[in-house]
Amino acid sequence: MTMNDPRPGPGHPGYSPGHQRPLPQQANPTWLGHVQPEYYRPAPANSSGRPSPGLPPAPQAPRRRGSVSGLLVAGVFLGFFSLFLVLPFLLGSTGISGFVVGFIASLIPLGTVLLTVRFIDRWEPEPRPLLVFAFVWGAAVSIAVTMILQPYFSAVAGPASGLDYTTFAVTVQAPVVEEFAKSLGLLLLLLFARKHFDGPVDGVVFAFTIAAGFAFTENILYFGRAIAESSDPGTELAVVFFLRGVMSPFAHAIFTGTTGLIMGFAARRWHNGLSVLAFGVGLVPAMLLHSAWNSMGANFLATYILVQVPIFLLAVLVIVLLQVAERRLTRQRLKEYAAAGWFTAAEVEMLATGAGRRSAVRWAASTGRGPQMKALVHAATQLAFTRQRILSGRDVPAHQLDERQQLAEITALRAAVVG
Structure with missing residues (x-):
């Protein structure tokens, strides 16, 4: 067995728990990158004794490049067709002037979240095409998926809940459908871009980016409605902007971020079945946090300070x-x-x-x-x-x-x- 050959582990021929080599000291410096003894191997030796500029680049695996560009193309394609559903809804709800004002105002909280994503991602930056895919998924595709699923979910789960329609829509329907729609993008990234989604930090970065896109489109709707439906649009817009753009620009990011965090830990195992399981498990805290946020109601300020x-x-x-x-x-x-x-x-x-x-x-x-x-x-x-x-x-x-x-x-x- 050469130094670069895979060491036998569970499920591999020749594996025996009694023949594990002890890990070198500090091989597991943190809980984040835990290594099992049967998988550890030394780094390949530099046979020249020192780095030499004459080494030719080794060929790269084409399928790994294709997975990134393929996801980007798929995201742009889905995003384009989602606009045919999302844009008419926004324009019908806000009017032209409301849409324009809402779009401009929504850029401020969007910039805040994306700058935070850049800060989190600065150590090991993710490929820009995947971040574009994540944003397009959040801003267009997940909105379209939400609009398609909500009527069916309401028809099936609404009567069974025993809640009035408004309470059901705010505390059950929105958290369940929206978090599912957003996190589908995370699942696609984990399944088709595993090389770049291999830990909890990656999961948080992708989740925050998807959530930033979703909140951006949702803010256009809320800010635009404040202009279109109020007799005092300036005051109404200021109030809504303060609540959504100042007090809670990270609300969606934190909801979906819990799903990304859990899926990121599952990604360490590199197993598709575990990835799908983590998707389901990760949705639970995201939906609960989202529901708790939407349920604050009259005690909003106290709950915001003491809980949120x-x-x-x-x-x-x-x-x-x-x-x-x-x-x-x-x-x-x-x-x-x-x-x-x-x-x-x-x-x-x-x-x-x-x-x-x-x-x-x-x-x-x-x-x-x-x-x-x-x-x-x-x-x-x-x-x-x-x-x-x-x-x-x-x-x-x-x-x-x-x-x-x-x-x-x-x-x-x-x-x-x-x-």
């Missing part, structure tokens, strides 16, 4: 803990490549810490090599997460192909930065 604000702060804490774990995991995996001769210890500190990255980019910019250094930082992060996927024990040969290509790319980028 702590939930928001808890969400912030979870995201911070995920980011810390992600950085520790990156550092440990790059240290393993350093042990194999691909980096020096100083380079690992430079590439795997926030302070090191900032210092490196500033230095490279002063020498005219800023873009190359940024590319090197990004490539090293991708390499660390590729290694984590290899150590998960699933789809190992395909990820080792990615690893060889990334090591060649890093070698060339390193040479370009050093000069």
Whole structure:
């Protein structure tokens, strides 16, 4: 067995629990990237002794590129046809002037959420085509799915609930149908872009992006109606904007973010059946949070301060803990490549810490090599997460192909930065 061959694990010929090698110290630096002993293998050795700029790039697996572009094309296609249902509804509810004002006003909370997504995603950025797919799904496709499903859900579940129509629509129908519609986009991303959806941080990023799109379209409706249906449109718009754009721009993001978080943990196992199960499980807290939000009613302010604000702060804490774990995991995996001769210890500190990255980019910019250094930082992060996927024990040969290509790319980028 060569160093790069998959180690036998459960379900593989030759696996025996009694012949596991002990994990090296610090192989599991955090709970986020736990590795089973039977799947651990050393990083491939750098046979040249030091990075050489002459290595040719290894071929990439075509199907992985195709999955990203395929999802983008599918998302744009579905989004385009969804507009034929969504746009007439918006225009009919708001009028032209209401739609225009609502559209402009909705850009403010949208920008707030998307800037937050960028902040969360800055360590290991997701491919832009997948983020575009997520936004289009949230802003158009999930709205269309909601509009199609709501009448059927109301006809089937409404009478059985025993609630009056308004209460049912607000506390049951909207949470169930809307969270299902939004999270379908997460399920597609997990099934067809598994390379880029392989952890809880990715799940949160994609969920927040989908939710930002959904809230954007929903805000156009609410802001536009404030203009079209009120005798005092200025005051009404200010009140609705304060409630939705200032007090709760992250409401949908937190609802759907719980689903993305749970699906992200399931993605660590790389199993389609578990992914679908996580989709169902993750919908439960999202629907409950959504229903609780819609049920605040007359006690809105007290409930907002005593319940919703702590939930928001808890969400912030979870995201911070995920980011810390992600950085520790990156550092440990790059240290393993350093042990194999691909980096020096100083380079690992430079590439795997926030302070090191900032210092490196500033230095490279002063020498005219800023873009190359940024590319090197990004490539090293991708390499660390590729290694984590290899150590998960699933789809190992395909990820080792990615690893060889990334090591060649890093070698060339390193040479370009050093000069």
